[in-house]
Amino acid sequence: MPADRGEPLFLKLRRPNVRFLFLAVLIGGLAGYGAVLFKLILKYMQWVFYRNTGDWLTFAESVPLWMKIAMPTVGGLVVGLVVSFFASEAKGHGVPEVMQAIALRGGRIRKRVAAAKIFASAVTIGSGGSVGREGPMVQIGASIGSSVGQFFHVPSAHMKTMVGCGAAAGIAATFNAPIAGVLFALEIIIGDFGVMQFSPVVLSSVMATAISRYYFGDFPHFDIPSYSIVSLWEYLCYPVLGVVTGFVALAFTNSLYWLEDRSDALPIPEWPKPAIGGAALGAIFAIFPQVFGVGYGAMNQALINQVPFQLMLVLVLVKIAASSVTLGSGGSGGIFAPSLFMGCMTGGAFGYVVHWLFPLHTALPGAYALVAMGGVVAGTTYAPITAILIIFEMTSDYSIILPLMLTCITATVMNSTIQRASIYTTKLLRRGIDIEAGRERHLLSHMLVKEVMTRDFVTIPQSMSLSSLIWTFKTQNAPYLHVMDEEGRLTGIISFRDLRAVLNEDGLEDLLIAQDLATPNPVTVTTDDTLQDALDKITHRGVSQLPVLSTEKQPKLVGTLTELAIDAAYNSATVRAELDEDGNLGR
Structure with a gap:
């Protein structure tokens, strides 16, 4: 019934x-x-x-x-x-x-x-x-x-x-x-x-x-x-x-x-x-x-x-x-x-x-x-x-x-x-x-990466040993480690998934270094890119985080941007836009 x-x-x-x-x-x-x-x-x-x-x-x-x-x-x-x-x-x-x-x-x-x-x-x-x-x-x-x-x-x-x-x-x-x-x-x-x-x-x-x-x-x-x-x-x-x-x-x-x-x-x-x-x-x-x-x-x-x-x-x-x-x-x-x-x-x-x-x-x-x-x-x-x-x-x-x-x-x-x-x-x-993209793309296209990125990131040298890598992941509680060369340039990224792939292999602690495990040439954004540009890259490459580089002639790593941060920025912008509309529509 x-x-x-x-x-x-x-x-x-x-x-x-x-x-x-x-x-x-x-x-x-x-x-x-x-x-x-x-x-x-x-x-x-x-x-x-x-x-x-x-x-x-x-x-x-x-x-x-x-x-x-x-x-x-x-x-x-x-x-x-x-x-x-x-x-x-x-x-x-x-x-x-x-x-x-x-x-x-x-x-x-x-x-x-x-x-x-x-x-x-x-x-x-x-x-x-x-x-x-x-x-x-x-x-x-x-x-x-x-x-x-x-x-x-x-x-x-x-x-x-x-x-x-x-x-x-x-x-x-x-x-x-x-x-x-x-x-x-x-x-x-x-x-x-x-x-x-x-x-x-x-x-x-x-x-x-x-x-x-x-x-x-x-x-x-x-x-x-x-x-x-x-x-x-x-x-x-x-x-x-x-x-x-x-x-x-x-x-x-x-x-x-x-x-x-x-x-x-x-x-x-x-x-x-x-x-x-x-x-x-x-x-x-x-x-x-x-x-x-x-x-x-x-x-x-x-x-x-x-x-x-x-x-x-x-x-x-x-x-x-x-x-x-x-x-x-x-x-x-x-x-x-x-x-x-x-x-x-x-x-x-x-x-x-x-x-x-x-x-x-x-x-x-x-x-x-x-x-x-x-x-x-x-x-x-x-x-x-x-x-x-x-x-x-x-x-x-x-x-x-x-x-x-x-x-x-x-x-x-x-x-x-x-x-x-x-x-x-x-x-x-x-x-x-x-x-066709609608409200979301319009709002994200008017916000810059530098407004949302976080400066909380971890860098490591290319020569860091596997045992040190394991220790760094344990102590820093970071999802990604950013591998840098001697001149301070970003050369790769290591995720915990990359590390887990070799954890069960014996005898590698003294053989592998950070450069061997890093994903080379990572996808990056600059501080002046829009959040829509960043979201497009995240969606296309299937990653959850992007390194943020400066716009200098020799770009440096200055922060990271996550998909969650983009979502939070979009939600805040939506609320602000609706409040502005409510104030304007009565006129």
């Missing part, structure tokens, strides 16, 4: 796993309303800047040239002030900041981030920034999830699930795509498909989607004709499309961070840089209104085969430039929508080519535009499952699943082979954060 059969229901409902499900519903509800608020503020900002809330292509011709340049400049100035003086986390596309919070701060995000991100992203997009809504909503939802977790004192081990619930809700509410929201959170944010993470994330995503559908309706993001495979030979085209979209994704990633480097190198304060980017954007919008804002209007035209081949090719390059300028200069917004746009135009142009070559065996260009949207998303994020499902849910067209799978997997495999980091993790690596 199960031990808990007689347990009262109210006690079962107080179990941690059940409590997390209730919190997930709460997070989903708050994030859903956050998405509603964000969309309303976004429309309001567009009205403030242009006195119009429709798609840009419907009113672009009526906007005077000076306004096309001035409004993105003013919007950039406002965003620069918000980011510089209120919440620096609101800068950029948002998802890396969420991943960083999970990896290094146990999922804790400052409470002000959600408000700052809503405002900064709404101003960026409303004034014409060539970015998307999903990145802001991921960060807004994650911030809500983190705040709820902190308010209800969720343990650190489960905080990343709370953050993942918010991120899933943000994606689900933004794109009306609950399944993709779940997979995005599990694949990118949490990095774990376990049941304990899956259930709360699903509930949060469903709740946010229900709220979004209540206010904005339940309809596909793109209204397109149904496409189907014309011939089995057509399947051969989609891996090629995966390669093409992969290269476009790489071009976007590298262009974005190249421009970010140029912006960082400018010898001016941070706050006016988005305004400079805004002015450059205005010049682009004056010629190519299709890349203004999110760009769904132009994408819809491409999906129904109404954009010429030459213009599609040009728009791919223009969108890469516009989105890179927006984000690289310090604007706030996501990379999903730009990736969809680039994929749409790339796929459309590719479709024109293959349909011209094989008109009887291939679909119209719109089909390739649709599939390529997922290819560029997968090639930038390295999240093929999310890319496949989000295109499916945004179109409600199951016939594209097989081509999507071929294209997205090809783009992901190719790009991850060429360039290890995705567009998200590249940003973290540039900050010195290896998200």
